[in-house]
Amino acid sequence: QVQLQESGPGLVKPSGTLSLTCAVSGGSISSGHWWSWVRQRPGKGLEWIGEIFHSGSTNYNPSLENRVTMSVDESKNHFSLRLIYATAADTAVYYCARQGYASLSPSLDSWGQGTLVIVSS
Amino acid sequence: DIQMTQSPSSLSASVGDRVTITCQTSQDINNYLNWYQQKPGKAPKLLIYDASNLETGVPSRFSGSGSGTSFTLTISSLQPEDIATYYCQQYDNLLYIFGQGTKLEIK
Numbered sequence: 001q002v003q004l005q006e007s008g009p010g011l012v013k014p015s016g017t018l019s020l021t022c023a024v025s026g027g028s029i030s031s032g033h034w035w036s037w038v039r040q041r042p043g044k045g046l047e048w049i050g051e052i053f054h055s056g057s058t059n060y061n062p063s064l065e066n067r068v069t070m071s072v073d074e075s076k077n078h079f080s081l082r083l084i085y086a087t088a089a090d091t092a093v094y095y096c097a098r099q100g101y102a103s104l105s106p107s108l109d110s111w112g113q114g115t116l117v118i119v120s121s
Numbered sequence: 122d123i124q125m126t127q128s129p130s131s132l133s134a135s136v137g138d139r140v141t142i143t144c145q146t147s148q149d150i151n152n153y154l155n156w157y158q159q160k161p162g163k164a165p166k167l168l169i170y171d172a173s174n175l176e177t178g179v180p181s182r183f184s185g186s187g188s189g190t191s192f193t194l195t196i197s198s199l200q201p202e203d204i205a206t207y208y209c210q211q212y213d214n215l216l217y218i219f220g221q222g223t224k225l226e227i228k
Contacts, residue, residue, distance in 0.1 A: 036217070038165075046157075046165065046208055048217035059215040095164055103170035105153030106212040111164035 002027035004096050004112035012090075012119045018083040022096030022112060029077045030054040034099040036108060037070065037081045039092040047092075051099065052079055086119045093117075123148045123213045127220030133228045140196040142223045144187075144209035152188045153211055159222075160205045168207075169194065201227060 008020035022035070029035065037049040050060035052070040060068050064083070072079040083090060093114040100109030124147040134140050144154060152172035157165040167176045169185035172192055182197045196203055204227055209220040 038217075045222045046159075046210075046219040048219065051217075061216060100167070100170070102176075103155060103174070105150075105155060105171055106217065107155040107167055107170045107210065108157075108165070108217070109167045109170075109176065111166070114164050 002098060002110050004098065004110060006094060006096050006112045006115040008115060008117070010116060010118060012086045012117060013121055014087055014119055016086050016119075018081070018086045018090060018117055018119070020081045020094055020096075020115065020117070021078050022080070023076075023078045024098075025077070029072060029079060030074050033101070034106070035072070035079045036097045036099060038095045038097055038108070038111075039090075040095070040114075041089075041092045049081065049083075049094075088119050091117065091119045122216075123150065123211065123218065125209060125211065125218055125220045127209050127223055129223060130221060131224040131226070133226045134199050135228045136199055136201060138199045140199050140203075140225065142194045142207050142209075142225075144192045144194075144220050146190045146192075146211060149189045150211050150213070154185075154187065154192045155210045156185055156194045157208045157210060157219075158203075158205045159208065165208065199225075199227075 003025045005023045012018045034051045036051040052058045069082040095114045096112045097108040098110040126145045154172045156169040159165040173185045206222045206224045
């Protein structure tokens with residue numbers, strides 16, 4: 001069973017860069033799935049940030065695409081998120097997730113436990 | 122863009138009650154609608170995909186129905202461990218869109 005684990009700094013300075021990595025275990029990142037980042041601001045709902053395929057193809061949420069970059073490292077079996085010009089509004093729990101195969105409509109069938117990132121000086 | 126409206130935003134029910142949460146979309150999305158459960162402090166978990174298919178391991182008291190623009194998540198007999206926030210989700214124009222969430226509490 002695939003497992004995902006987010007890692008990265010828990011504190012980012014305003015105007016700085018938020019960088020997170022999601023390590024995939026129990027399966028290969030090159031297995032044909034799309035891999036997503038989702039965030040949840042304190043007390044709020046789920047916001048999808050974007051997704052990446054092992055080839056490097058990406059789809060981003062238009063609301064964030066001018067600040068977001070995702071990358072994948074097949075040799076390390078992990079993928080990463082980079083969000084520039086961070087503000088307090090980017091304070092959130094960040095989840096990585098995997099798009100499943102079972103559904104006709106894209107769904108996220110495996111999730112990391114999430115990591116809290118606070119943007120503050 | 123397809124708009125999603127989930128209701129109610131919060132719900133209080135007793136153990137053993139039948140609970141229903143609805144999700145409506147502004148356009149016909151066939152049956153391409155998924156449901157997630159998020160327990161406090163935990164990651165979301167896929168419950169139901171393609172409107173009515175139970176994800177492996179999900180208790181049979183959960184069910185989903187609907188197609189087109191109106192969808193329903195039903196818990197046939199509420200259990201204490203079902204306390205969570207529930208989200209619907211659809212995929213449109215290369216974008217995952219989540220409903221606003223329904224917070225379910227025990228009365």
